[in-house]
Amino acid sequence: MVRLITHNMLTCHVKNCTKDNYPLVFQDAAVEIRPAEPNLGFIERFLPKLEWSALVSTAKALGDDSLPEVMPEDKEELRSEEFLTKLHHVLMELLAEHEVGR
Template sequence: MKLITHNILQNNMKDGKKGYPLVLQATKIDKVIAEFNQEFLLRMLDRLEYHVLIHALEMIGMKDFLPIILPENCSEDEAFMKNLHHALLEIDIIEGELICPESGRKFPIKDGIPNMLLTDEEEMAVDSEPKSK
């Protein structure tokens, strides 16, 4: 699971709690090579919760290569853009778990894939909730 994925994931329970950002506990991390694409990164900057990315890097012990606050004119800083690319697309969480900060619900990560599926009991609770119009 890439950190770009972690940045958008949240608990999918319909209990009114946001469950975001998920706590990341990685037990196996790999680094992969991904082609640098500055245009993609620039488009992602508008959608990215930068503080969540920084917190995810802290949780996996890799916080030191990006500044805590998104720099102004960061698109003109080649070193920053390459470090952002590395953080979002080249750090791969292979094993671990995501934990909902609201409910404590744990979602396993196996072979780089987070399992965000609900249990049968959770699914029944969601199905029994009144539908809003």
């Protein structure tokens, strides 16, 4: 099982992999929701490290469409409890187990 916070940082280091191998693609993934105590301060500080489009596309592939297509530009919205709670859910509570493809 892998959390999406970890998945968002993974890249392929196998010989002959190219930049087109990111993000790693879930195929036939088993999805599990595992509740985790929210640490919204951590999530807010982690925002600059995220590859947003990869995170959103992966979350959607796993059946979660709670995040906006584009990261909000408004700093107040980025700091809102509602936004950070949704992001916490996707990053920390949504787990997938599968064969990695691409």
